């Protein structure tokens with residue numbers, strides 16, 4: 354996760370879907386993980402990105418410290434089914450917009466990618482569940498709790514949606530942001546500390562390869578920064594903290610409310626610890642380019658590049674499913 358210094362207007366946005374236009378009211382916004390760990394797989398020109406900015410919690414999911422028994426067996430879905438189910442999770446929502454710069458708002462861009470990928474997956478005979486279909490919070494999220502736990506309730510709703518659907522694979526869709534505008538490219542995160550660790554890695558490797566290839570086939574280029582293990586995305590008091598939607602069951606804690614979300618007047622302060630659940634299927638989180646990089650942002654404003662990235666996501670998912 355990194356902090357965008359300032360949202361900037363874009364002089365020409367002819368190719369930009371209306372949903373991606375930045376409101377002037379959107380200033381600094383945080384997005385998902387800018388990697389701090391070394392890639393675990395080849396495929397990137399990039400090394401470590403800028404360090405996370407303190408206090409900018411992300412809906413990608415700064416996460417949870419795993420419980421002691423968190424690696425317990427995850428039961429395989431036991432239901433006869435002809436069509437696999439893919440869960441697509443467009444990151445962020447509502448006032449938590451993620452990264453925003455150069456005419457791209459991550460919240461809206463993520464949803465657009467999810468809906469593009471859904472269309473392509475349906476055409477391949479795959480069922481799709483999308484965790485949110487509007488600019489608001491994830492479906493099923495309780496909006497009553499403000500601040501830190503509003504974000505956590507939103508993330509928990511995504512996990513529960515995926516599990517209720519008995520998804521075969523879970524892909525959370527984000528784009529990156531960094532205080533360093535030179536950083537660009539695609540990253541994919543997985544969590545080695547949770548069930549399906551090897552499958553999570555395999556999925557991540559499929560996705561990094563397929564998105565890069567799809568961009569190249571369409572005549573676009575950005576670095577492939579590689580695959581990263583998010584199991585210790587952060588360390589807090591000596592405990593590994595992963596990305597929420599990828600990490601094992603456990604607890605999530607916060608000593609401070611999310612500074613970007615104003616608490617309701619007179620509201621009772623929420624507890625500082627919350628039990629979190631885990632998705633019960635292989636999963637990965639993609640960071641499709643850096644919104645904070647002008648060249649990457651231009652790709653994100655390009656309908657052709659966006660469609661290529663969606664094709665890449667779908668190709669990676671289908672390859673992972675053996676389809």
Ligand SMILES: [Zn+2]
Pocket residue numbers: 383384385386411412413444445451452459527528
């Ligand atoms: Zn994000």
